Amino acid sequence: MLEKILVVDDEHEIGDLIELYLKNEGYTVFKFYSARDALAYIEVNELDLAILDVMLPDMNGFKLCQKIREQYNYPIIMLTAKDEEIDKITGLTLGADDYITKPFRPLEMVARVKAQLRRYKKYNLSHSEDTEDTVIIHSGLVMDIKTHECLLNEKPLALTPTEFSILRILLENKGNVVSAEELFHRIWKDEYYNKSNNTITVHIRHLREKMDDTVDNPKYIKTIWGVGYKIETQI
Structure with missing residues (x-):
């Protein structure tokens, strides 16, 4: 089963770049340029991971992260254009699992996505071959x-x-x-x-x-x- 990844970034070039690299890895990508459109999709569709830009035109990524965390526990990676600790701390405190500072290396972004999905899948299996110490x-x-x-x-x-x-x-x-x-x-x-x-x-x-x-x-x-x-x- 292909993992479904949400990408929300109002910078079309960045969104397209993320989509390209993730699709090359075999992921299914749902890309949006506004929080409003992303929320409409989230409410009726299942996802495995979300990548959210902090600076969005209609709602900042922190608020979007909060809204996702009200219902879902899949991994969230924040994108920030500022190399400031306050942005990173805010995102993590609101429930994000990781952050990436722009500009970023696409291969590092892919590596972080894979790491988050490995852990999410590992701890959300409906059954396990190893039943000891569960x-x-x-x-x-x-x-x-x-x-x-x-x-x-x-x-x-x-x-x-x-x-x-x-x-x-x-x-x-x-x-x-x-x-x-x-x-x-x-x-x-x-x-x-x-x-x-x-x-x-x-x-x-x-x-x-x-x-x-x-x-x-x-x-x-x-x-x-x-x-x-x-x-x-x-x-």
């Missing part, structure tokens, strides 16, 4: 890896694929510190991490907000300053 239970947290569902004190946690991946890795490594760099490489499967990259930090912050956790008195995710993150074996 449910992780820890201090009120219940994570079902096979169904991609997570409960906290019997209440559903609405996690993005990236948030689910981070929490799973930390739970599977209970008692051990996992560095931001290791989390990054295990999730994205590539090498575009650098020391100034705060992607993992923002996702951890968003996870804590959803779990009603804090940095100063963590119930679940503990920051080991200068090293990484860990979940204690017992709380």
Whole structure:
């Protein structure tokens, strides 16, 4: 089955370039130049991933991202023309899984799309050949890896694929510190991490907000300053 990808960018040349490279990889692409048209399509069609430009004529990409996250958990990649941390942090905080700064290398864009789709497909399979350890239970947290569902004190946690991946890795490594760099490489499967990259930090912050956790008195995710993150074996 061909993955269906939504592309929303009012710059026709950029949209056409993204469409060309994704179609060359065998993906089905639905391209729109406005948020209004994209929303009309989203409401009645299934998708596997969305690429959203931040600067759109009728609605900014952050708002569009928010509207998608109200109903869907497929990966969202933001496109920003500004190399500013505030844009990246805003997008990730609102539920985006990754960001790409314009101008970008098309092959890097394709690599990021593939990484997001691999994880999304892996955690959304309706069945799995490996039935061992498909449910992780820890201090009120219940994570079902096979169904991609997570409960906290019997209440559903609405996690993005990236948030689910981070929490799973930390739970599977209970008692051990996992560095931001290791989390990054295990999730994205590539090498575009650098020391100034705060992607993992923002996702951890968003996870804590959803779990009603804090940095100063963590119930679940503990920051080991200068090293990484860990979940204690017992709380």
